[in-house]
Amino acid sequence: MQGLFVQNVLVMRHGDRIDDSEPLWALQAARPWDPPLAKDGEIRAWATGRRLRPRNLGFRLHRVLVSPFLRCLQTAAAVVSALCAKCEEEASLMAQETGAGVPIDRSAVKVSIEYGLSEVMSSRAINVDRVPQDGKWFPDISELESFLPAGTVDHSSERMCHQTLPPWEEELGKARMRYKKVITAIADKYPNENILLITHGEGVGTSIASFMVGYEAWEVDFCAFSHLQRKIHFTDSTGLCAEPFKVLDEEVGQNGIQIYSVQEEMSSA
Template identity: 55%
Template sequence: MESSGVRSQPPAEFYQNVVVMRHGDRIDNFDPQWVSQATRPWDPPLVQQGLVRAFATGRKFRNHLPFAFHRVFVSPFLRCLQTAAQVVAALSAVADDASRPTADGVPIDPSKLKVSVEYGLCEMMSRAAIKLEVAPKDGNWGFDISEREAMLPAGTVDKNVERVYKELPQWEEDPELHTRPRYKQIVKDLADKYPTENLLLVTHGEGVGVAFSSFKKGTTVYEVDYCGYVQLRRPIFKKDQSFTAGEFEVLDDNGQTGISFF
């Protein structure tokens, strides 16, 4: 067994892995007319390239990560749900068929992963990320959980999960006082709920940036690519019948991609 490097602790029982990734390519960054014609302009879908990129990232996880995921948590925004659906299909595919560009028609084993929608992973709920003219005028964002879950691969949704955030954060949350602390805390909260499982969190660019800079001290993230991700790892210690966790670290050796920082 590997040593945790902490003298007061016994050797780590095992390591918990948490990957935090951004969604794929969103349509409003490619089609300037989309917003003016959309019924839900605050909730853009992916373009085809975004679906392809998400599926390819899922295949990369499946073929190159030295561990398997147990659970996936996803922001309720459409672009994240579509990204998660592609990644989950790639991770759960019965056979790894490199000829398929997306999850369309891919047979999966739904028992491999459990997926849940988590409000705490949502977009920055402020004009820093969502323009005022795009936000819903009546304050109704229209995120019906049952409808959102129906967008995920059949049989993968865990209906018994108790969400950390029972509803969306309040509109016009302060980025420094609320949003960034939320992103940092939701990673810890979800990891602490499932200390014996490896997690994939599908969120937004700011969420990935916060996950990186929070656990890699002294860094500032200035850009996160579509489907960019950071791999976090922490030691889990067992004493009697309970588990305690060490601190998260960012794995430098291929533990992140698509993140620009200084």
């Protein structure tokens, strides 16, 4: 194989979570550390998925990898349904508030769960009174996969970079290193594919700080996403050579992320 491929990686936050709109939800929840989406989150995720369809985005997404937290799985389900929706007229799809009842092309994208995209595993990020003492944060992966649209799940071997969750009370710096490592590892694993990663706010922020030198994210909206891009050169002799990722900074504000210059912050301090 020879040639050039421009690889696009989108790193997206999940939709609106129920405990933001219903603060008392966690008091009666069996799994307070794992809130689902609120109704507004489902609507926002579906709307974002419509934005990511090829005719709107300008390129096709081949693969979706998602954090095992319920709000991320539900976000992925809505986004994938929108990405794969079969419709004769795009306008009819845009009129849908959710993906309920919309037929999809189940072969359009491959979807899988990636533990390395999980929330920062500490009380700083998961601020609830109860966490699992036995270390079992989630059901088995087959049950987690049931939240994703049937027929879209990638069951190939070695699909995950991280097979287990980070240890509890993970340091923020280590979490950011994890996100950067996982984003790069997934992109390297699928060098001829465009990829959507559905994760948490800190993961999106890390994608900015890691690949846009001198900048940090100070606010990441629900369903906001960064757009990373790099050129990959394929040759018969050496295989491939990947250029460094860059953040398409002209899209950052449009996509729901607010950033600031670290240098300017230090100068004004």
